[in-house]
Amino acid sequence: MKKLFIKTYGCQMNAYDSARMAELLAPLGYAPAAEADGADMVILNTCHIREKATEKVYSELGRLKALKRAKPNMLVAVAGCTAQAEGAEIVTRAPVVDLVVGPQSYHRLPEMIARAARQAGHVLEGDFPALEKFDVIEALGPQQSDSGVSAFLTVQEGCDKFCTFCVVPYTRGPEHSRPPERIIAEARRLGARGAREIVLLGQNVNAYRGTAEDGKTWNLARLLQAIAAIKDVSRIRYTTSHPRDMDDDLIAAHGANPKLMPMLHLPVQSGSDTVLAAMNRQHTAEDYLALIERLRSSRPDIAFSSDFIVGFPGESDADFEATLALVRHVKFAQCFSFKYSPRPGTPAAAAKKLVAESVKIERLLALQALLLEQQDEANRAAIGKTLAVLFEKPGREKGQLVGRSPYLQPVHVAGGRDLIGRIANVKIAKLTANSLHGALRETLSA
Numbered sequence: 469m470k471k472l473f474i475k476t477y478g479c480q481m482n483a484y485d486s487a488r489m490a491e492l493l494a495p496l497g498y499a500p501a502a503e504a505d506g507a508d509m510v511i512l513n514t515c516h517i518r519e520k521a522t523e524k525v526y527s528e529l530g531r532l533k534a535l536k537r538a539k540p541n542m543l544v545a546v547a548g549c550t551a552q553a554e555g556a557e558i559v560t561r562a563p564v565v566d567l568v569v570g571p572q573s574y575h576r577l578p579e580m581i582a583r584a585a586r587q588a589g590h591v592l593e594g595d596f597p598a599l600e601k602f603d604v605i606e607a608l609g610p611q612q613s614d615s616g617v618s619a620f621l622t623v624q625e626g627c628d629k630f631c632t633f634c635v636v637p638y639t640r641g642p643e644h645s646r647p648p649e650r651i652i653a654e655a656r657r658l659g660a661r662g663a664r665e666i667v668l669l670g671q672n673v674n675a676y677r678g679t680a681e682d683g684k685t686w687n688l689a690r691l692l693q694a695i696a697a698i699k700d701v702s703r704i705r706y707t708t709s710h711p712r713d714m715d716d717d718l719i720a721a722h723g724a725n726p727k728l729m730p731m732l733h734l735p736v737q738s739g740s741d742t743v744l745a746a747m748n749r750q751h752t753a754e755d756y757l758a759l760i761e762r763l764r765s766s767r768p769d770i771a772f773s774s775d776f777i778v779g780f781p782g783e784s785d786a787d788f789e790a791t792l793a794l795v796r797h798v799k800f801a802q803c804f805s806f807k808y809s810p811r812p813g814t815p816a817a818a819a820k821k822l823v824a825e826s827v828k829i830e831r832l833l834a835l836q837a838l839l840l841e842q843q844d845e846a847n848r849a850a851i852g853k854t855l856a857v858l859f860e861k862p863g864r865e866k867g868q869l870v871g872r873s874p875y876l877q878p879v880h881v882a883g884g885r886d887l888i889g890r891i892a893n894v895k896i897a898k899l900t901a902n903s904l905h906g907a908l909r910e911t912l913s914a
């Protein structure tokens with residue numbers, strides 16, 4: 469057996485893609501390895517969303533240089549969004565790289581490896597043949613790596629929104645939805661292999677528009693309903709959504725579909741209409757707040773998470789205050805916040821009115837303090853309540869189990885391993901850092 473080490477950066481879609489790459493290479497005799505040292509092939513599945521993410525890849529490539537010196541026939545591949553965005557530039561900057569493959573063409577890895585063995589130099593692939601990729605992936609059939617309690621399932625890729633700060637429309641290409649029948653078949657397969665929770669993935673997942681075999685178009689609400697009909701699947705989540713694509717059907721689904729978990733990741737980025745317009749977000753702060761209200765009417769116990777960017781070009785103190793005001797209004801359960809980072813090729817990167825780094829840092833700290841307060845409040849509110857927990861794995865301590873609440877909070881209990889893959893009620897007793905601890909009550913699922 470040859471050893472394959474894959475290092476995954478960035479989002480959940482990359483995690484899904486890394487698992488598929490491992491499956492693609494298994495027939496070539498590659499077995500997963502835990503580290504790059506001694507591996508026959510190393511794949512860095514990269515993220516390009518912020519400068520920091522990209523820089524991490526180059527420093528890892530620097531470290532790989534020494535390993536390759538010790539083992540010259542080791543293959544080094546760069547996959548993912550940095551591969552797509554930078555292409556041949558990567559091999560110029562890091563000659564240690566043998567293969568560069570974009571996120572829509574990694575199904576060609578086996579032939580690329582063969583080509584690399586035949587020819588000297590580097591092999592590059594950066595097309596967007598999205599359908600072809602899924603055809604190849606589906607032909608692989610059920611896989612060992614599909615055996616987790618919570619499983620990712622890509623239903624949609626790419627983005628047509630073109631927010632002015634974002635590289636995704638360039639690295640992942642135009643929006644493309646997989647046909648519903650294929651997704652349902654994959655969800656069934658995952659359920660049969662033990663997945664109790666399915667997380668539907670898409671860069672713009674709620675823009676899902678799948679064409680069924682009868683030529684009809686399905687939206688995400690219809691797809692969710694079909695997946696909820698699968699007996700093995702107890703919980704469904706989807707991420708990431710754009711506020712503009714939250715349609716009536718999807719809002720109603722939150723009230724009607726008990727398998728749909730009451731936690732929604734809905735990035736807003738800013739609370740200032742001026743900044744939102746400059747970002748080309750296609751919604752105002754008021755639109756966003758109205759949407760939150762509608763979702764809360766549909767599902768009163770729903771919680772929200774979001775993404776924020778501070779220090780976008782031109783962001784004034786008043787704009788930033790508007791962001792804080794929006795956060796205070798919504799009360800989020802969990803959020804991600806970032807300093808604006810100019811990305812090559814995006815419209816915002818050409819902006820002149822930049823926010824000073826010191827101001828960015830100040831704003832980020834202020835926002836994160838508020839978000840953390842809200843997260844803590846949401847977690848503390850769970851104490852004394854009984855929550856349905858889906859158990860995923862043993863905890864670090866002996867006899868301990870870890871699962872997740874409907875709100876994605878990690879929950880620790882004392883219990884037997886037979887509970888893994890099952891849902892049980894837990895009476896929450898305390899909160900440590902970001903984890904809840906409690907005692908088992910009745911088991912809810914077989």
Ligand code: 5AD
Pocket residue numbers: 517518633634635735737775776777806807808809810811
């Ligand atoms: N700078 C900082 N943050 C960014 N994001 C996307 N592009 C940038 C950028 N250029 C953030 C957004 C997005 C999340 C995945 O990353 O908040 O929702």
Ligand code: SF4
Pocket residue numbers: 627628629630631634635636637671672710
């Ligand atoms: Fe990027 Fe905006 Fe598309 Fe999200 S919706 S992937 S932030 S362009």
